[in-house]
Amino acid sequence: HTWTEPTLNGVEIDNHMVFKDYGHCPRRYQFDYQPTLTDSGHTRITLTGVLPKGCSTSSYLSVMEQGDYTGALLTGLWQQLGGTLTGQIRQGLRPRDVDTELLATTSSRDLVTMVRDINKWSNNVMVRQLFLSLGAKYRQPGDRDDLAAAERTIREWLETKGIQSQGIVFENGSGLSRIERISARQMASLLQQAWESRFAAELIASLPLVAMDGTMRRRLGKAGMAGMGHIKTGSLRDVRSIAGFTRDENNTTWAVVAMVNHSQAWRTETILDSVIEQVHLAARPPSIDTAGH
Template sequence: MLTTTTLLAAPPVWAAERQVLPVKVQQALRQHKLDGQALSLVAIPLNGPGQITAYNADVPVNPASTIKLVTTYAALELLGPAHTWTTELYADGPLRDGVLHGNLYLKGGGDPKLNMERLWLLLRDLRSHGVNTISGDLVLDRSHFLQPALPEFDDDGGDANRPYLVAPDSLLINLNAQRFSVRSEGGQVHVSAEPPLDAVRIDNRVRPLPARATCPAWPQVSYRPVHQGDSVTLVITGELAQGCKAHTYLALLDHPQYAAGTVRAIWRELGGTLLGANRIDRVPEDARLLVRAESPDLVEVIRDINKYSNNTMARQLFLSLGAAFRTGQDSDDAAAAQRVIRQWLERKGLPVARLVLENGSGLSRSERVTARGLASLLQSAWQSPFAAEFISSMPLAALDGTMRKRLQDTAVAGKAHIKTGTLNNVRAIAGYSRDVNGSSWAVVAILNHPRPWGASAVLDQVLLSIYEQPRERRSTARR
């Protein structure tokens, strides 16, 4: 079982801290019937005047997805912004007259962003090398990560097929998700799946309805997977008006089934034939490399992680840190990542007080941080050579990512790069925001409460209160 690691350190001392919440934040808490003690807040001026606010700053709290900032900043400095992952195809037999006489090995390198398009290009490259038929097996090499026994997490309970719960894997393809599209045309309802996998059968029971003036925002279509051994039947029920559409993403298969099924589906579309079975094994030492695919660089990967709060990619990156620096003392790559991040913080003279890491994504009941600790990390990142890459990876208020619908038509729109965090009992923000004078602030606000309804409005008010600093006096004298 994975054991979490705790980093204890004395909190930094900041002069002239204000330990009272801004008045409008207090009002927002009362309006939404939330206890002020549930909120931890730190706001630090970075390049202009202003007073530090530190409220409940040293209380360990669950940070939800704001912990991704620790993972992604550590990766930028430890792996480097140009870091990439590779996925490779090997053969253990000769190629004659378009036939590969032997097995095809697909070796995963932990790529967080091996999507359908890049896998298609990899297999297309194999076809261009003259391979038409593979007489042997499709062998999946998933040995890159030393996998931890991660605790299962399900915030809502019930549906384990939601893509945000997909676990990391050495051979992660397309985030292990299928897109199911339902459309009503010509008096019939049609369903398609992408990628089309042999192990997933569709039982379409959706009733067509006459056309309506407008299609509903939330179509009355339900999806129920029925698992039967190595296959799944997806029962789709409900009703859909003529000309309307519905779609969803589901993760119905385990990693090996999904990877093998996707490879076979694409290989068929490319006109190839694969005669053998699917199995898992390591690439033999005497196998020869056929083709290789390289991932986008780390900067693009952390942008996906932070902008869209992608849990699977964050966990994949966390294990990549562990795999890159694994030693004999590490029980698995999660333990290695915990150790490496702790040592990195210590080297920077920036140990984060009471930090508890589990999987680096925030999809955890164990992970902990203090608002002061996370704000200190943001302070450090502001001075990093990779500050621009780190800051731009976060959602822009009112414009994109998980902040695209927040703070619209306010003075903060477009002026804050903010990572959000959400669990059933957590609402959080962390990042950088500007004030009315154009000065930048590091801000962390985390609310842990059994019923955090309205908490997002409270956190938005934190950013508005930071913006509403006293205006600086500017000289109008001519030079």
């Protein structure tokens, strides 16, 4: 079965996935998709790929413009409730001279819940919205836009924490950037500040739990480290990284950061896992060679 979440009016799934009776569920399955516009104006998403029966896979796709997406979402939800709509969806400000009736309002969930969703599943769209919201909240007359306001606000905050922001590059606030930069040392300093923050518990709990959930659910399970660390993963073409907290065998918590920038970075996941494992084992006394060698 294939479906969209949430249900979008005017979006069709054309499923050409092949399901086989054998094979193990792949660790990282990537299916192919091709969005096209139908004669009726609907968006059709054609799926192709091979998947063993009993396995599942999911992906976040952005196939519609923001205005079209909002219209499809509202009409889809309205139809699920048994309603019908006539006319067209239009985006814009309500004219002052038009008498309108407010039907409903909505607010996002609390910040702790939003950050947890962002970090557990590495949702770049949500973190970009959070970045822009930060800029909108603290925007000043001299700021060019919300992006600039967010960058200024973060740099000022870093200064109050004694963290040098030189070399840090912001573009859109999410992981989908080719020019954003931060050093491993700067990231480790951020983690140290987070550990000392009164909101430390909320932030740490938002990070994927090793071998248990989020983007770390299938990593380090064979190392016997389930639940022994909270690690945020990062991946981009030619980039792999980890950052978070892990405990050694004496239950001392360590901040751990590792970044790989290389054309073969996609091959280094096991190396990054080994970094986490070695930090976990760092407190173990060295073995003694009883043979005297």
